Amino acid sequence: KLSRLATVSCLTWSTCSVQQKHYKTLLVVPLMIKIKILFPYGATLKKLDLQFTFLTTEDHCQLVQRCPNLEVLEVRDVIGDRGLEVVARTCKKLQRLRVERGDDDQGGLEDEQGRVTQVGLMAVAEGCPDLEYWAVHVSDITNAALEAIGAFSKNLNDFRLVLLDREVHITELPLDNGVRALLRGCTKLRRFAFYVRPGALSDIGLSYVGEFGKTVRYMLLGNAGGSDDGLLAFARGCPSLQKLELRSCCFSERALAVAALQLKSLRYLWVQGYKASPTGTDLMAMVRPFWNIEFIAPNQDEPCPEGQAQILAYYSLAGARTDCPHSVIPLYPSVGS
Secondary structure, eight states, X not given: XXXXXEEEEEOSSSOEEEEEOSSOOEEOOTTOSOGGGGGGGGGGOSEEEOTTOOOOHHHHHHHHTTOTTOSEEEEEGGGHHHHHHHHHHXXXXXXEEEEEOOOSOSTTOSOXXXXXXXXXXXXXXXXXXXXXXXXXXXXXXXXXXXXXXXXXXXXXXXXXXXXXXXXXXXXXXXXXXXXXXXXXXXXXXXXXXXXXXXXXXXXXHHHHHHHHOTTOOEEEEESOOXXXXXXXXXXTSOTTOOXXXXXXXXXXXXXXXXXXXXXXXXXXXXXXXXXXXXXXXXXXXXXXXXXXXXXXXXXXXXXXXXXXXXXXXXXXXXXXOSOOOTTEEEEESOTTO
């Protein structure tokens, strides 16, 4: 029975193979199924993965509104604000929502409505109170949208937001107050990723992340802060933070080393893109027992993405790695020490 359907794998335009499982889920492969075939069975579905389809915004709306019992939904941002508003009205049991970035060149398949902004975020926050996991790529954002997530998404334990670079103008920056409200309201949050553009999270906002991110254990921040002062203010908080990843930041090696020492629960640090010195000497300020520090300098034979220097630091009882490629320099402990 299709109520037990796990996977639909389309082989040709007219034939498909159906594999039955003991749980209710559905994977739709691009353009191979007449979407209306699925409508009678929508109410039986608990998981729906549309990431690899070429459905339009309207197709998403037509399908999702027939799936009131969804618990997991994975889509691309072509679903748009209109599609997310349908999700908010229909999927009251939704626990996991993933909105990935769509292909920017799909021959016009992504219509003008296929963009996710603060409108869709606010609708989902208010309409899907059981969300525990939410990863979303947005084209525009406001503080009010983040405040709505903090006010209504009380069960969130994993939230990840990426602000895309498609739009030149963003409605409201910085997002400091919104981030503060989100972290204050989502008290169950354990994983937090916030990858934005320069100016979207100031030093003040970074200090809010440290002050109110008390339960967060994993964090990824992109283009966050404006100076070393913001990083150091952040590091005075986050008492539970064990794993930190920073992308495209403006911090000095000295500030990164001091921050690593201040974050008492930190077990792993990965920084890609910062104010690097040729040798990484200032990173030695974070030396401690069993703390491995590896430096990847830019512009070597095997450069980092976009020529950015990287730092990888982590606790290890095994000592320095002996299998590093020549582009990776073990700073501490040095090989052979």
